[in-house]
Amino acid sequence: MRMCVDMKKCQYHGQCVIAAPDLFSFAEDGSLKWVETIDDSLRQQAEDAADVCPEQAITLEG
Amino acid sequence: MTMTLATRVEDLPFLDVKDPAFSIRSPEVADAREQSWCARTPYGIAVLRYDEVQKLMRDPRLRQGSYAWPAMNDATGKFADWWSRMLLSQEGSDHARLRRLANPAFSPKLVTSLQPAFAVLANELIDTFAKKDSCEFMADFAEPYATRVICTLLGLPHEVWRELADIAADMGLALGVTFKQDIPRIDAATQKLFDYAANLIADRRARDLGTDFLSLLIKTNQEDQQALSDQEMVDMVVLAIFGGIDTTRNQLGLAIDMFLQHPAQWALLAAQPELGRAAVEEVMRVRPTITWVTREAVTDFSYEGIDIAKGTTLHLFSQAACSDPRAFPDAGFDITAERKPHFGFGGGAHHCLGHFIARGDMTEALAILARRLKNMRLGGEPKWLPDSGNTGAISLPIAFDPEV
Ligand code: HEM
Ligand code: HEM
Ligand code: SF4
Numbered sequence: 001m002r003m004c005v006d007m008k009k010c011q012y013h014g015q016c017v018i019a020a021p022d023l024f025s026f027a028e029d030g031s032l033k034w035v036e037t038i039d040d041s042l043r044q045q046a047e048d049a050a051d052v053c054p055e056q057a058i059t060l061e062g
Numbered sequence: 063m064t065m066t067l068a069t070r071v072e073d074l075p076f077l078d079v080k081d082p083a084f085s086i087r088s089p090e091v092a093d094a095r096e097q098s099w100c101a102r103t104p105y106g107i108a109v110l111r112y113d114e115v116q117k118l119m120r121d122p123r124l125r126q127g128s129y130a131w132p133a134m135n136d137a138t139g140k141f142a143d144w145w146s147r148m149l150l151s152q153e154g155s156d157h158a159r160l161r162r163l164a165n166p167a168f169s170p171k172l173v174t175s176l177q178p179a180f181a182v183l184a185n186e187l188i189d190t191f192a193k194k195d196s197c198e199f200m201a202d203f204a205e206p207y208a209t210r211v212i213c214t215l216l217g218l219p220h221e222v223w224r225e226l227a228d229i230a231a232d233m234g235l236a237l238g239v240t241f242k243q244d245i246p247r248i249d250a251a252t253q254k255l256f257d258y259a260a261n262l263i264a265d266r267r268a269r270d271l272g273t274d275f276l277s278l279l280i281k282t283n284q285e286d287q288q289a290l291s292d293q294e295m296v297d298m299v300v301l302a303i304f305g306g307i308d309t310t311r312n313q314l315g316l317a318i319d320m321f322l323q324h325p326a327q328w329a330l331l332a333a334q335p336e337l338g339r340a341a342v343e344e345v346m347r348v349r350p351t352i353t354w355v356t357r358e359a360v361t362d363f364s365y366e367g368i369d370i371a372k373g374t375t376l377h378l379f380s381q382a383a384c385s386d387p388r389a390f391p392d393a394g395f396d397i398t399a400e401r402k403p404h405f406g407f408g409g410g411a412h413h414c415l416g417h418f419i420a421r422g423d424m425t426e427a428l429a430i431l432a433r434r435l436k437n438m439r440l441g442g443e444p445k446w447l448p449d450s451g452n453t454g455a456i457s458l459p460i461a462f463d464p465e466v
Contacts, residue, residue, distance in 0.1 A: 011403055012120050013413045018158045019165060026122075052165050054413050055403065 001038040001062045003046055009057035019052045020045035071368065075101045077108055079377065085449040086353045086381045095382055099366055106375035107368070108354070110382045112389035112402070114366065119355070119378055120410030123363050125153050127356030127375055139245055140252040141233065147293075148301055150412060157411060163290050164298055167278040168415050173422040179214050180426040183207060188434050192465040196441045199458040200315050203431075208310035211423045212303055215275050216262060229255045230307045259299040275302070306416050310423065312351035312447075312454025313406075317428055319455065320345050322440050324395050331397060331432035338429035341397045342421055346406030348395055351454050353381040355408045380405035435462040 003023070005016075012032060016024040023035045023045055038046045038060075050058040075094035078084055080103075085091075094101045095110040102108075109115050118124060129151035132142035145151060149160050187207055191197035209223040209230075218226070232251035263276065271277040279298060283290045290298075321328040331337050354377045362372050370376070384404045385393055392399065407414035414420070442459030 011116070011409060013410050014120065015161075015411075015413060018161050018411065021158075048162075048165065051169050051171070054407070054417060056170075 001040075001043060001046065001060055003034060003036055003038055003050075004059045004061070005032065005034055006057045006059070007032075009055045011055050011057075013054055015052045015054060016049040016058060020049035024049060071102060071107075074098055074107075074368075077101045077103050079103045079105065079108065079450055082448050086379060086453075087385075087449060091379070091382050092385075095386060100368060103377060105377065107370070108377045108379055110379050110386070112383045112386040115378045115380065115383035115405060116409070118357060118365070118376060119405060119408065121357075123359060123361050124357035124376065125360050126150055126412045127358040130358065130375075137245060140249040140256075141245075144252060144256075144297065144300065147297055149298075149415065150305075153411075159289075160294065160298075161411075161415070163279075163282055163294075164415055166282075167275045167298075168418060170418045172273070172275070173418045176214060176419075177422055177426060180211065180423045181430060183210055183214070184427045184430040185434075188430065192434055195464045196459065196461040199318050199460050200311065200455055201457065203427075204311045204314040204318075204458075207314065207423070207427060208307050211310065211419070212306050215302065215306075215419065216299070217266065217274050217276060218262070226258075226303060227307065229258065230303055233304060234308055255300055255303065256296060259296045259303070262299060263295060302416070306419065308452070308454075309351055309416075310420055312452065313346065313420070314424060314427060315455040315458050316349040316351055316453070317341070317345040317424065318431075318438075318458060318460065319444075320349050320395055321432075322438065322460070325438070327395060327397055328432055328438055331428065332436065335429035335433060337397050338425040339421065341428050342424045343401065343404060344395060344397045344399070347384045347390075347401060347404035348381075348393075350380050350384070350404065350406035352406065352408070352452050353450055354379045355405070355412075378405070380408075434465060435460070437463045 010032060012026075012030070014024075014026060014032075016032075016034070017026060020042075022042055023038065025033050027033050035042075046060055050056075050060055075097050077091065077094060091110065094108075099111045099114045100107050100109050109118055129146065132138070132145050149157065149164065152160060184207065187203050191202055197203065205227060206223060209227045210220050212218075213220050213223055213226065229251050233248060233255060263280065266276040267280055271280060276299070279290065279295050283292065283295045321331075327341075331341055357376045357378060359370050359372050359374045359376070363370055384390070384406075387393060389402055407417040407420075439461050440459070441461035444458045445456040447453050447456060
């Protein structure tokens, strides 16, 4: 499964980092980092992140 | 070499936010916003411009500031204890754990499933006054609607809504100026609310669990006490009651206030109900009920030339930021305009947990109200809370063309 974050929508709330700490993190400079290709074992975390994002900026494909 | 312009805090404009007559929408605030991105207040610093509010809202060098509230008022007791345990007061890994647990119970999917129930409720309330030519919007719609939405969420019979609204209002005194004198009453209300929440959970446990809010909490609690203790489960239910009712009530009243001043926009919404969601966003941009959120510095740091010492309270003025001409050059009230995001639900780690619900129920309510209350206008003298902190109408009489 592939995960995209629309950075035009993202407001850096970090709710994805809270919901899916294995897939999202903030770098030292404050930018958002995420895993783009999701292993099946982390599917649930990815779906949780997409669900909670207040801006609904996260999309999953496949 | 670039020169940094160190601003002395003493040179900043001063805003007396403690004064009950202080208005967040006053020319004084707009002037201060032109002078500087921030101002001094009796509590600390007020942040006035869009870019700075947006960045500081989620800055890891700051924590949510409300946790200090009872302590600032020398209050102790049941309310103060609950306050210190609840989500908004938690930070870091404890906050993240509680938030992860709460998330499924507040998911957009759950809200979508409740949307038809919101519409039925809105229509039912409007039926009680639509054939007359007037109503008191807060008592006749905003309060029962906000409270009964929470009843729907919790799976409560709607007859109990008055009781629930009264308990929440008593506890709400805790946040008013009379906090100290009212402690016995507030603690009695807190106890009542906790008993209430515990009963609800016991009741729900006794029946087959489903995918509703309480079932989701109970399932998590049954699977793993470490993940969600009994106490934390009760706290969460109290939080939904306490955090979701007054906010929604007040925000709906402020929406009506905006449309009273912009009747053409009301007619537009009646004609195009699909603008309901955009209407909610535009109202919350210019007239948020939570006009500021607080943050507290957890470390010394310097920001845009201002030294901020550890422990400093920052009031992030959501209202002022979202009418900042730098971010909204065309600031008029327009539900069809493309806008940057507002801060009415705060932001960062503490971004409102209930926003999908609040957005869903207010969208439904405004679209239906606009369709049914034609030619809406002010029907008497409204009464207002102070125009700062958490604001809204105490009463808001409106008039409209009766339905035939
Ligand atoms: C129009 C209605 C509402 C408004 C304007 C509103 C606004 C807010 C704001 C401004 C915050 C703090 C954000 C920050 O410090 O950055 C917040 C937090 C919160 N809200 Fe709401 N809210 C509303 C409805 C609700 C509802 C319906 C619920 C629950 C059913 C709810 C539950 C919460 C909770 C639990 C938090 C704390 C979140 C955390 O600390 O992680 N709110 N809300
Ligand atoms: C869990 C439930 C609640 C949450 C999450 C919540 C959230 C907030 C937030 C985010 C603020 C903004 C100020 C800040 O960040 O310090 C605030 C302030 C305030 N809240 Fe609540 N609230 C809750 C319950 C209530 C209830 C039930 C009432 C009243 C009926 C209430 C009345 C107020 C008042 C009056 C202020 C303004 C205080 C001031 O500006 O000095 N809150 N709350
Ligand atoms: S939750 Fe959404 S808006 Fe917030 S940082 Fe993650 S992707 Fe961005």
